[in-house]
Amino acid sequence: MSAKKKKQITNLANGRPPVFNKPKSFSRKATKAIINKHHLLQKRKRQALKKGDKEEEARIDKEIEALGGLQKYQEASLQGQRHDRGGDSSRVLMEWLKSVLSPEKAGPSQRLRMLEVGALSTENACSKSGFFDIERIDLNSQSQGIKQQDFMKRPLPKDQSEMFDIISLSLVLNYVPEAKERGEMLRRTTQFLFPPGRHYPTPELAANFPSLFLVLPAPCVTNSRYLDDDRLEAIMGSLGYVKVCFKQSKRLVYYLWRRGQVPEESKARFPKKEIRPGSTRNNFAVILD
Template identity: 65%
Template structure:
């Protein structure tokens, strides 16, 4: 009887890769939605515990968030949502609007690229990054790689002059992650600090669109909230000096391009949390705007 030769284990290159470069497993749309919803609720409860000074409750909720995977898992779920079979990259909508307005790299010229601040950036390979229209600075609370600065937008140093400001700020699925209504209002107000006060654009076609804010929200935040509807959102944005120049609604998302009138003084109107639509099936998403932020 012959002696069996010891078989060498098969080499698997993927098994030898460090965890940081392994691609996250795909999760279903239902699981993605569930995870994001759970983390949103927990973040809101955690913020409320902080406001009450309840350290024990805050720690317990933080542990729950960590058990779900924390911000890392939230971002993985968001990246899943950017896949083509999940609706794709939200910045494609912005590019379609610009294309319809006749804006292209040739119109901008070699030195005329638009400066974008992308808040909550998940990738350096989205449609805007590949368009040739933008010079982009990307920030996120938990950077997913090179080219994305780990930074909280609310803590980002304010610009000293227009050389540190932008033609457009992108808040794509960012505002809805802020746990408190007043914090959302403060974030919208803070965008004003980062937009160009004046710039001579290379083409008249750019003037009606910039400086601007690209805002993307889950559709239920506007379409099915007790405290926010389209009219209310427009009133809040108008009080900040913004006017709506483009919008699009899909089953899952609402997209807006808001143009800032830098010559218009910011209004002192306040917007409290006020019920606009009753009904047990409504969600509680709201934006509260106070004078002075």
């Protein structure tokens, strides 16, 4: 592995794998084993980097290569994403919005601007709906119509022409490797959405936009030592978000958060704090300074 790749990266690219058009097929069990082992090795490598332990870093690199290297992990990761997604997660969003975006209430001239972070396809339910003008970005785009870009490095909007009515973060936040970076990603979404109070042609649209569509693996919220639905809602509330819709499936949790005014008294900090002890819990957390 080159010296460039050994540098510590503090952005989404450190966690989320790129997309391949034709990944090798893995069983669910094999997929989980490959992903879990690779994530463990990457965690150990980040610890070695922080300590400046070059020997340990080299040993971990050899273990990663013995597993088949980055390519096999990337293939397994995409396969795992497909298992976890259970298909197109944007179908849930469209189900929530189907009455709001019906032709009787929002004609073709009222297309909304969407930023889809971590886009995998240009053919999902939102794309086919005809209600959105979509800008799609991903860390490693393999498709035309998806711009290769790290959301955390995207230039901030210069004016409202570069802002959006809705941002989609579907199975993106969970790939950010550090809890503090997850908090910063959530905070950053507010900078790309139109300001609260934006005029919309119908009350139904105003009740749902501008907004953030957030999808996470269910255990991130249902089985974490450091995060549950109440704490996530408190974190989002401190950023001015109001929960509009929620759905939980066996593997995923889906949220629609409308951007509102940040409470004037909101100076709450959300450190890593155990709220649900237990040996079987995971360590997923969101830190917001």
